[in-house]
Amino acid sequence: MADKFNVVGISAHRVDGRGLVTGKPVFVDDLPKHPGLLHVALLTSPHAHARITSIDTRAAEQVEGIALVLDHRNTPHRRYTTAGQGYPEPSPYDSRMFDTKVRWVGDRVAAVAADTLESAERALGLIEVDYEMLDPVLSIDEALADGAPVIHDEDDALDVWDAERNISAHMVASAGDAEKGLAESDVVVEVTTETHYAQHAPLEPHVVSTFLDEQGRLVIVSSTQVPFHVRRIIGRLLDVPVHGIRVIKPRIGGGFGVKQEVLIEDLPSLVTLRTGRPAQMVYTREQEFISSRTRHPMRIRVRLGAKDDGTLHALAMDVLSNTGAYGTHGLTVLSNVGSKTLPLYNKAPHVSFRGDAVYTNLPVGGAYRGYGATQGYFPLETAVDRLAGELGMDALEWRSLNHIREGETSPIFVALGEGREGVEQTITSCELDECIRLGAERIGWSEKRGKREREGSKVHGVGMSVHMQGSGIPMIDMGAATIKMNDDGSFNLLVGATDLGTGSDTILAQIAAEVLAVPLESVIVTSSDTDITPFDVGAYASSTTYVSGMAVQKAAEEVREQILEVAALMLEADPGELELVDERVVAGDDRSVSLANIGIRTLYGVEQQQIGATASFVPELSPPPFLASFCEVAVDESTGRVDVLRYVAAIDCGTAINPKLAEGQLEGAIANGIGFALFEEMIFDAEGHPKTPDFARYKIPGPMDMPELETILVDSYEPTGPMGAKSVSEIGINAPIPTIANAIYDATGVWLTETPFTPERVWRALNG
Ligand code: SMO
Secondary structure (H helix, E strand, O other): HHHHHHOOOOOOOOHHHHHHHHHOEEHHHHHOOOOOOOEEEEEEOOOEEEEEEEEEHHHHOOOOOOOEEEEEOOOOOOOOEEEEOOOOOOOEEEEOOOOEEOOOOOOOOEEEOOOHHHHHHHHHHHEEEEEEEOOOOOOOHHOOOOOOOOOOOOOOOOOOOEEHOOOEEEEEEEEOOOOHHHHHHHEEEEEEEEEEEOOOOOOOOOOEEEEEOOOOOOEEEEEEOOOHHHHHHHHHHHHOHHHHEEEEEOOOOOOOOOOOOOOOOHHHHHHHHOOOOOEEOOOOHHHHHHHOEEEEOOEEEEEEEOOOOOEEEEEEEEEEEEEOOOOHHHHHHHHHHHHOHHHHHHHHHHEEEEEEEEEOOOOOOOOOOOOHHHHHHHHHHHHHHHHHHHHOHHHHHHHHOOOOOOOOOHHHHOOOOOOOOOOOEEOOOOHHHHHHHHHHHHHEEEEEEOOOEEEOEOOOOOOOOEEOOOOOOOOOOOOOEEEEOOOOOEEEEEOOOOOOOOOOOHHHHHHHHHHOOHHHEEEEEOEOOOOOOOOOOOOOOOOOOHHHHHOOOOOHHHHHHHHHHHHHHHHOOOHHHHHHOOOEEOOOOOOOOEEEHHHHHHHOOOOOOOOOOEEEEEEOOOOEEEEEEEEEEEEEOOOEEEEEEEEEEEEEOOOOOOOHHHHHHHHHHHHHHHHHHOOOOOOOOOOOEEEOOOOOOOOOOOOOOHHHHHHHOOOOOOOOOOOEEHHHHHOHHHHHHHHHHHHHHHHHOOOOOOOOOHHHHHHHHOOO
């Protein structure tokens, strides 16, 4: 399909690549500092659960260079959510800038602003805090136990499901009658899995700098995925009107969801508002681990019931999610555990989903690439392998019989949306069969599956799993784009869409260049400045290519119409007979005019006007990308060590607007997922103190840890997307856990149900 395009479908270099690879100052902390800068540092709680009975900041205030100390006594008390979501946010308002209670080791106690970071840190050490210790709640089971300490006992939190029982959020959805369906099934399997705490570990931590502009407006420069939500949420929190705030997002060094959170913008903002001075706050790596956001650990039970012929008859999923000390993203991540997984097997007439997100005195769960689907696919896709085994069917054959297809729907699309009911959807493109076929061929499925080839203490196995995700949040997300034409026939593309390292600026420029028939270099992209670029909800939910991409396509089409109207006058032709080709407008015969001539004429000549347009897009659908994932492992039975030898991921993401960038997204997601599956783990002691808050103890995969990885972009076209595109960014991270678990079973005959699959855990499973 891509061959009908000129700029789309090409692996063009990133539009921001030159500055990045030559080390230009492009990230927040690299930008020139404003004179009089104050450094903001944060004092965090050493206790998992305690009441602050007194704070004495007098000694801290005497430190030279201290401008301001902030704590619960001199900051706004209103409750809000740090979740960077659309308004009204579906997350509970259970956070305060500073509270009188601390709810996890790493919670906020006080902040200091000083001339130097050294002074700020010295002052932090002089703040005296008295705590009344409370019993900490350190697991899902402790949170739900009768008589458990109540973590959110305040009386002013909003939209907490059942604070008395530590339940932050609750969600149920169903179609048919799952219990009846399971009873009617010939074969039933049940799997319960536990997934662990993990952190996003972006190379650039959270960084925010603030200052007042010449007119006294608050400017916030932030490494954020959600600049427009930052403007709104900070405005409401600090009582500044939206028009008094400008949020600028420069280049971002990775987000993976942790920057879909208004996490620290409030502190330097308040310092700047109170002192009039510029301020900056940079999370330390330790704070990034413990005072930031994490992936929600979950316990999930999946029950599948099938008829003897293999057709799925009933599907039930029960989820307990640990949202940590606050409920940010708790409800919506919980919803996505089901909404992004259950529709994949739409043949079952009986489906049920129920889940609770519970509070604990541990780090706060948030948005993390995959957004719940990662946790949900572990039990689902390992249960599918068990079911196929019980039915005597091959894992590929069972999935081909039961997965959703083009033209089909699932009742779950309507029953379960983003923290509320969803919308009706029919699948408009699905090349999952081709993904499965190609992936199986490349991994050598039929030669290797079930063979248990041995070399010494190592035994080999192959495993696979299939996946879907979404492309934005239907009927909620919105993206907008503005395009204006310059006097040399180039264009400015202004987007609120937020490139956080994904390459979205580049693919949005490719879409515009395609419609306007210009080379990529003729499109100058400006992304994310709330004063300059039109609104966009931001970078999350795999939305940018599909939602913001459609806005860009619509804006470019409107600009093309304006160009053709001017050209029609110049060429004395009918606009309907004109076409844009290679930077020119051509009539049916040999008459033509260049875009540069049109640009200079409209700005300086006759019929003077600014050619330009703004367009918005709100998606009615969220077309899922599909993925078939395969790997080969060697399990050392003497040590429990699992080596992933080869990995093959075949994806249907619709048109890959930029194939190299699409592959990069998929490779990154698989690497991220392998780290989560095998070794990335946040561990806490019996009092809830973190034992792994650095890269020495929390291991993320480097190049040497990566298996031979093959990504395959399967030919596909999504008719509702921009140039046929869907999404690619999140889906891959869901795959490694079930794929590796299924491969470990193929090698050893043992099922892993707890992550990560460390040597110790695997050895224990092998040795019963
Ligand atoms: S986890 Mo992403 O910010 O949807």
